[in-house]
Amino acid sequence: MCPRGARLVTGEGGLFERAKLVCHCLLIEGADGLVLVDTGFGLDDVRDPRQLGRVFGALIGPRLNALETAASQIRERGLDPEDVRHIITTHLDLDHAGGLPDFPRAEVHLLGAELEAAMNPGWRDRTRYVAAHWAHGPRWVTHEGGGEEWYGFDGVRVLPSSEEEILLIPLIGHTHGHTGVAVREGDGWLFHCGDAYFHHGEVATPPHCPPGLAAFAAIDQVDAEARLSNRERLRELAARAGGEVRLICSHDPLYLQARAPLSSVPSAG
Ligand SMILES: [Zn+2]
Helix, strand or coil, X not given: CCCECHHHHHCCCCCCCECCCCCCCEEEEECCEEEEECCECCHHHHHCHHHHCHHHHHHHCCCCCHHHCHHHHHHHCCCCHHHEEEEECCCCCHHHHCCHHHCCCCEEEEEHHHXXXXXXXXXXXXXXXXXXXXXXXXXXXXXXXXXXXXXXXXEEECCCCCCCCEEEEXXXXXXXXXXXXXXXXXXXXXXXXXXXXXXXXXXXXXXXXCHHHHHHHHHCCCCHHHXXXXXXXXXXXXXXXXCCEEEECCCCHHHHHHHCCCCCCCCCC
């Protein structure tokens, strides 16, 4: 996504340059199939960008490229998108749920409050959700928070009968049912925090965030108090357990560069 005002959004580049944000998804090769965390934009969005809405297109400047969709990147790695058995969504915003139609057979896990909000959006939320993303009738599996204590957070295990240790960690505020997703990784955890924060500096100590991104986060939220208190809890978590828990968020390109440069995927025009 390439909104104008790079310096205000990422802290780097010119004031009128376009920023470059990513939609960070995770793919887990599990013992019994693939698990995808968030789906970014999908092939239907590439075919018909108008379904994302004109305001979103003008403000956020998405560079829609079929090769960058989750389905294409799974194929690129020699895997079969049909083997995606489970999708876990941090929330159903258009830039996270666009790929759902590309995996019609997968079970889609999320918090009940998020499904409720997306199916019955109030007037303020109508632009964040795109009904075409679930017109195929996904196999929703809703979860409620609680049950598993995780570093002081309330977690719920998503696939209790599988070997994969994946927890939903509710982080309400950006949306009504927004959740982080903690994935066991060796001795530690990879914690995808979705849109609970936008810039790596927000969970640093002391925290900092480029002003444009901070302003955007403050507009694009349903519960300011909950969002800010959850963000503070994430900063504390990073400070005390940073060695065991690696935090990432959806849109900061730094995390994607650090993890796996997309050298084989042509960059969006
Ligand atoms: Zn987002």
